[in-house]
Amino acid sequence: MDCVGFIGLGLMGRPMALNLVKKGFPLTVYNRSRAPVEALVAAGAAEAGSPADAAARSDVVITIVPDAPDVRAVLEGPRGVFATIRPGSVIVDMSTIAPAAARDLAAAAASRGAAMLDAPVSGGEIGAINGTLSIMVGGDAEALERVRPVLAAVGDPDRIVHIGPPGAGQLCKACNQVCIGGALASVAEAFAIARKAGIDPAKVREALLGGFAASRVLEVHGERILKGNYAPGFKTRLYHKDLGIVGQTIHDLQVPAPVAALVQQYVGALMAAGRGDEDYSALAKAVFEAAGLE
Amino acid sequence: MDCVGFIGLGLMGRPMALNLVKKGFPLTVYNRSRAPVEALVAAGAAEAGSPADAAARSDVVITIVPDAPDVRAVLEGPRGVFATIRPGSVIVDMSTIAPAAARDLAAAAASRGAAMLDAPVSGGEIGAINGTLSIMVGGDAEALERVRPVLAAVGDPDRIVHIGPPGAGQLCKACNQVCIGGALASVAEAFAIARKAGIDPAKVREALLGGFAASRVLEVHGERILKGNYAPGFKTRLYHKDLGIVGQTIHDLQVPAPVAALVQQYVGALMAAGRGDEDYSALAKAVFEAAGLE
Helix, strand or coil, rough: CCCCEEEECCHHHHHHHHHHCCCCCCCEEEECCCCCHCCCCHHHHECCCHHHHHHCCCCEECCCCCCCCHHHHHHHCCCHHHCCCCCCCCCCCCCCCCCCCCCCCCCHHCCCCCCEECEEEECCHHHHHHHHHHHEEECHHHHHHHHHHHHCCCCEEEEEEEECCHHHHHHHHHHHHHHHHHHHHHHHHHHHHHCCCCCHHHHHHHHCCCCCCCCCCHHHHHHHHHHHCCCCCEEHHHHHHHHHHHHHHHHCCCCCCCHHHHHHHHHHHHHCCCCCCHHHHHHHHHHHHCCCCC | CHHHHHCCCCCCCHHHHHHHHHHCCEEEEECCHHHHHHHHHHHEEEEEECHHHHHHHCCEEEEECCHHHHHHHHHCCCCHHHHCCCCCEEECCCCCCCHHHHHHHHHHCCCCCCCEEEEEEEHHHHHHHCCCEEEEEEEEEHHHHHHHHHHHEEEEEEEEEEEECCCHHHHHHHHHHHHHHHHHHHHHHHHHHHHCCCCCHHHHHHCCCHHHHHEEEHHHHHHHHHHCCCCCEEHHHHHHHHHHHHHHHHHHCCCCCCCHHHHHHHHHHHHHHHCCCHHHHHHHHHHHHHHHCC
16 A cells, blocks of 8 residues: 655645545645644654655655645745655645646656646535545546555545646646636526525525536535525635636636636635635625625 | 316427326317427327317416417417416416516416416426426415426426515526526536647546536536537527526616626527527537637
């Protein structure tokens, strides 16, 4: 069984690392702040003093941190993964970063004889806890086969999809955020229409879940919105960061994507309103307020 | 068992009427053109010479026609349902029309001692064939209980939802079309992003179906789009009509709903391009072409 290094014990990383321990992988964890490390050590993981230390003890190194500068720091920093990575190792970055950054880092890893996969996830904290994440993989197909058992410990084995070359996983994640955003904004608008007409949006949700409008967003976020429960979940500031990647991607690729652009504006407004630490389904509050509701 | 009159044997009405016959309801059908009537008569339905004739023989009258003027013609026309409707009967209009029109017609029916429900559906032709439609009902709750066994023959019994007073079913349907539109447009934009980046959108769909972006639109229309199969299904011209109702509704209610408005513009462009008779998932073609694809 591969020794696994795990860097980044945030809302997503913590339950993912825990699942790796539970499935019996010898795990070495590193995190900037110590509190989440202790929980993992209590569960049976070893603690690394630095990303370099974690990499030195591992065949497979997983990183899941907020953004590209964090990934770069963890890999390229003075005590980073690249300092100790062994040829033949595989680095799996499960953060959500720009496709171009993922391509650059994969090339940097390759120059050290290591493979690097971009493998962002979807499914949220619930998916991370239940080990049912969807994983979108860019990079070398053989490297993916090598680490597939590791990924299957944190994700749904049937939803580990090889999308294409380095960066393709991140590109797919950008597509994922576009689809979620379009669904979320339209659910919010539909609920605003219902409320303004004096109709119970809960009944609208119930009826719509039976038809073509059915979606996980309507099911899960629809319920959050009805309850006004905007505790994260997935923070608005992270979704804002992801939509920055989407905005740059559609610009660079020259794809007119007005719904995606609109969602980006909505989420920018949420940030401006100081809602960065609320769940991103708080987009509905912005829609409601624009309609003079609440 | 209630005698049922059924007016409007289109893409949706035909399989719905057939399910009523199969479930044993004594059915009298009327349709403007004769071809679909023959199929129903062969299955055991009686034929009416006019909407008035159908109503004279029925306790419950279902109408499902393209738009409000058609519903008005069928109900208020010279040989219309209102000419013969008996007090205590229930009219169930399953067309998609404006909430205000539904309210007006319900009042007109009430003045003749008949109840009228607005009960538009979601689930498409497949749902109509399988008898699993979602039905959103506006109007008197007792009248709904009275006709529930009839509706359960064409829809999923667990998805017959009483939304509220007259017009509420249509309001809910408008919400449904908003949610579908936001999902459809964003899936189309995501596929355009993938294609422009040289990535297989089929893999994107596969990965996304496992996460929070999962939706019936991604599943069903996503596959149509991948195959370039724009045979209806649900015609663009009908969706265009529905989005006219949405546009009027958000205007009247003063709900800023920019995603809904954007979807309306997309579908207007489809109509302008002569695609009214294609399935409304052809929205993806407009998105692809704007990105210089195909």
